[in-house]
Amino acid sequence: MGYTKKDGSVVTDEWMDAIADGAEADSLPGKAVKTETNAGRPRIFEDDELEAVTFKIRKSRLPMIDSATEKAGGSRSDFLREAVDEKLERLAL
Numbered sequence: 104m105g106y107t108k109k110d111g112s113v114v115t116d117e118w119m120d121a122i123a124d125g126a127e128a129d130s131l132p133g134k135a136v137k138t139e140t141n142a143g144r145p146r147i148f149e150d151d152e153l154e155a156v157t158f159k160i161r162k163s164r165l166p167m168i169d170s171a172t173e174k175a176g177g178s179r180s181d182f183l184r185e186a187v188d189e190k191l192e193r194l195a196l
Contacts, residue, residue, distance in 0.1 A: 106114040125131045147153065160168075172182045 108114060122131070168179055168182055172179055175182070177185075
């Protein structure tokens with residue numbers, strides 16, 4: 104089994120070994136690219152800050168929430184934020 108790079112060349116074990124050897128010798132080919140990063144994870148919402156809210160929920164609901172978040176590919180927090188947004192939209196607040 105092999106992988107193909109963007110340029111069409113195939114990634115082989117020999118190529119990977121050469122890259123690993125270069126990394127270990129601190130002599131990788133190419134130029135370093137300067138990047139800028141900020142501390143912490145990226146903001147979820149650019150236009151609004153998040154505020155922590157803590158509340159209790161029936162224990163029997165957690166497996167259902169976790170199942171829904173797994174299917175949707177999100178987190179509990181994402182699920183609960185969306186639930187609050189949907190309820191507020193229904194109430195037209």
